[in-house]
Amino acid sequence: MRIGIDFDNTIACYDGVFHAAALERGLIPEGVGTDKNSVRDHLNGSGQKEAFTELQGYVYGSRMDLAKPFTGVAEFIVSALAGGHELFICSHKTRHPMLGPKHDMHDAARGFLLANNLVGNVGINPANVYFEITKEEKMERAASLGVQAFVDDLPDILAMPQLDNSVIKILFDPNGQHVAETHFSRVDGWPAIAALLLAQAA
Ligand SMILES: [Mg+2]
Structure with a gap:
């Protein structure tokens, strides 16, 4: 077949990957939920929408070792x-x-x-x-x-x-x-x- x-x-x-990368870059505090949506919502809600877009490029482009x-x-x-x-x-x-x-x-x-x-x-x-x-x-x-x-x-x-x-x-x-x-x-x-x-x- x-x-x-x-x-x-x-x-x-990518479980936990966006959280780990965002923490590493100092974008979020420890307490934010570990799933991607929680990281996105935190960044969007704190005026860092572009930081989330850039974080995606960072993960998918140079931190696939975290996946x-x-x-x-x-x-x-x-x-x-x-x-x-x-x-x-x-x-x-x-x-x-x-x-x-x-x-x-x-x-x-x-x-x-x-x-x-x-x-x-x-x-x-x-x-x-x-x-x-x-x-x-x-x-x-x-x-x-x-x-x-x-x-x-x-x-x-x-x-x-x-x-x-x-x-x-x-x-x-x-x-x-x-x-x-x-x-x-x-x-x-x-x-x-x-x-x-x-x-x-x-
Ligand atoms: Mg898919």
Whole structure:
């Protein structure tokens, strides 16, 4: 089976990352909640909206070392490849931050994949990794690759028209943010994705 996988918040987990980076840069006090939205709300609410935009560029461009692969994604990749499945990463992100130093966020994401052995000799073929600029280009890419299943953390992405109804659309929802979503196969983690897809013929 040809399986397409999103990158941000599907492979790469940013839990606590924005909090750690904001603390390191002296942008927030210790007591602010550790999730990204709490950091954003604190900065927006204290007249530092641009600081949050710049913080995103800093994290996605030069602090991907703070991010971690989600539990089970490395095992999924090894099992899928061993079972003869073909894996593709299809993501969209801007190349350079809107504010601050001109980090290359595509290179940083590829560096994260290599550093964690998700791509490379024991992982996904680097030629199967696509970072596009827009979400439309991302889903056109997935469609042109002929994926038979696609994994993403956002319902809006899975609902886009580029993938037809024959594609198995898997909503990666580790924090239960989309419990009311009924259009897609909603899963709580990578072991569930393995159970769903890897029993099927490659
Ligand atoms: Mg995502």
